[in-house]
Amino acid sequence: MPSETTLVEVSRRPALGIDPRILWGIGLALLIAPLFMAESYRLFQLTLAGIYAIAILGLNIITGYNGQISLGHGAFYAVGAYVAAIMMDKLGLPYWTTLPSAAVICGLVGYGIGFPALRLGGLYLALTTFSLAVAVPQILKYKGIEDWTGGVQGVLVFKPDPPFGLPISADQYLYLLTVVLALGVFLLVRNLMASRIGRAIMAIRDHGLAAEAMGMDAAKLKTSTFAVSAGITGLAGALSAIAIEFVSPDSFQVSLSITLFVGMVVGGVASIIGPVFGGLFVVFVPNLAEEVSKAAPGVIYGIILIVFLFVLPGGVAGLLRRLATWLKRQS
């Protein structure tokens, strides 16, 4: 799979000639600021963007870093959301127990599906995952499990109140929770990708045969990567169920998988920071498209997407990378 990033580029952090601590500080300030400045609706949108960013990061691990195209990550997002909803509504468990459970269950499901599916490469894997995404709403509606999933009616859940009597609203708490979880997941993935395993994951993408010749068990590694990827997307799904307070088969149509894929490409393939921009894109740009034309918002959204990819074929992360190189050359 041809890709913009090579091994070396990814494992090196962009040195902008600025103290990384200052960058961290700016980043954290940007994350915290909306908590006090944004209205509740904007905060809710940012929460959604953060949730999508986590889901897109999950997709990026298998598709961006490992080179295995998945067009069906919406399926894991759906499973994660339903795990959370069922645990909260049917089993009466507190919300925080659902997050790790969703991640683990989706990881297992991912492993089970990845084991056979990853034997098929390229196009075939794309179709397999895509059909999974198509089949999921149908399976969720199935009458055999209706008692748990609520069938076509779905399940309503409640969003949590802030713990320890924190003097913030439920919306603010949810945003904070999303940011903290996202930070954790992003750091985890960054460290994973910088590690020996991460390099192996990318080696399989860039030179599969060579990687196997060097003694890597490509099949096993791909399947494990798929499991991690599915687990992270499932975590995002669980978080989404809590934020939206509702799950139903109609919430997880094929278009969701497409949305995640678009977010990944727009943010930047095989990038840690890219999914953040991808998440912002998929939440805010459709609304922008609607402002332009109420008659055909879909046309405008499609045109924005195409133009965006024309201008930035490497996504936002590609632009940042070029910017960093340019800055270094200047100094």
Add this chain to the structure above:
Amino acid sequence: MNGFLHQVIAGIATGGIYASVALALVMIYQATHHVNFAQGEMATFSTYIALTLVQSGMPFWVAFLATVAISFCIGVVIERVLMRPMDKASVLTHVGLFIGLVLVVSNLTGWVFDYTVKPFPTPFYDGPLLGGLVTGHELGSTAVTLVVLGMVFLFFRYTRLGLAMRAAAFNPASARLVGVRVGWMLALGWGLAAAIGAIAGIMVAPVVFLEPNMMLGILLYAFAGALLGGIDNPGGAVIGGFAVGIIENLGGTYIVGTELKLTLALFIIIGVLLVKPAGLFGRVVLSRV
């Protein structure tokens, strides 16, 4: 038993729809080594063009040929304007572009031609035959699919142009060295795929009725059919399309019930692919280091 026979025949009729679209997918894959997700939406758009021409008083087959020609041009233009400047970008960016194309074309169709369901005329006998087992149109459109299949087969197998196109897709660098104009071959491939898609749309519309999302589900089944038969084999893809139609009906009626019909069909196909990764009739491509 009568019910069983009916299900098989209904499956063949529906399978014919999948087969005709699968053929367009094979065409573009042979010519560009891509699978165009916007194929279905483009075909629907072409079908609306055909309807507009027919309604303006043009005889059916004249409108048919005109639509095929117009669709060919649209395909070429899309390749030149949209894909050509991006040929250095990664596969994932290409998929992103296809998604953008799907959004634009499908919403544009609804915007221009509106969303109400429209009947589409058939050039064949419009009524039931064989005691209601099939309609005249289903027989006619199956014949058209087979004719197109024959033409595609002969084109790739026996014409210099067809050979050059396959070479351009399979190994662009070598093809260029032996004098094949790779860029134009890709454009031609897009054009031909769009043309075949238009034929498929015109043959499908009288059965399922014309509306902007006509191809939404069909494309997935066609995709499955093409992979089942072998995406590099036009004949295999057509057989695959028919097979998917039959599997879907029998599975839905006798095994899991209609609620899980789609799910079952997809799982069977994936199962087959695990045993025969290149599809039932596909060639196994060996890659050398």
Add this chain to the structure above:
Amino acid sequence: MLNRRTLLAAGAAALAGPLAAPRIGQAADLTGVTADEIKIGSIFPYSGPASAYGVIGRLQQVFFKAINDAGGFQGRKLNYITYDDGYQPPKAVEQARRLVDQDKVSFLFNTLGTPSNTAIQRYMNQRKVPHLFLATGADKWANPREYPWTIGYQPSYRTEAQIFAKFMLEADRNAKLGILYQNDDFGKDYIAGVRDVLGPRFDTLVKTASYEVTDATIDSQVVQLQSLGCNALLTAATPKFAAQTIRKVFDIGWRPKQHFLTDVSISVGAVMNPAGPEKGVGIITAQYLKEPTDPTWQADPGMNEWRAWMQRHMPDADQTDGNFVYSYGVAKCMMQVLTQCNGDFSRENIMKQATSLNGVVIPSLINGITVGTSASNYHPIRTMQLAKWDGKTWERFGGLIQGAG
């Protein structure tokens, strides 16, 4: 968790009281209302697979603009804000919050789709924002005890199915009914309605077959129901699939004694003519709206009003599309509520007036069918009339039938 839920349920029940008679002295919620304008919010699928319904919102944009251009309503501008949810529940939640939290609309009106409205219903009730005349035929909107701020509009699918089932039994005690339904809440409401009437006999008398919106054809399902020996058929399908069903049933030579068709799919232009008008002869449906192509409404004052309005404000629109008739009617109903408010546009009073409609005549409803609501009746329209397809048009027969709901 459980504690909190029971607490909320209790709160909701307590709410139903004050709603019927707002306590005097309570601060009225005048959000979205100023001296010059009233902000109205709505959500429709302008993009995505359900875009066909976007025309309902499009008409309403023109409708409220026309009122404003003519000087507004009682001196106020009606600021109609409508957003796209693409028929996706999570997007509907986002847009509802945008309308309520950011745009600060006074109320939501005619939001479309059962899944989308289910997703926002509890939020609207927690915020105590009127959630009026939803564009969906689900039965569950009439639940004033739990959701006093949400009210539907059209007769529910379930009511319609009950009417069909009763009619069928009257003609044939032992009919074997096949139900072909879309596998979602719309289709399943028809099964629920038939079950209401048949009770324990449901399992022996009824066979069902479902389809998904992604299916190419419904041929397999039709053949299946026929070979199971059904002699009556209920088709709960959207227009494209309904047209396919009518044609396939005819083509395979199946002549069910009775064929019932959901009123969602009775458009002459989009269903009956595409299927082949002669193939549907004898099909029975239940109507509450005037069908725009029905010749008996040619000189009807209500439909003349609608046609004149369309001619003047949306001359390019397709006048055979029943969605425009629907949209115009529900907008008129909304205006009736605002008129009844008598200058008090607090959320409490708007909700009170929306649930105090008494025999309101709407030009688009079949003559004799009126809109009626009360604090305990959240089913604004519950009357329908049966109609039979004669090859050219829907011929209404029998009297008006009141649903059970």
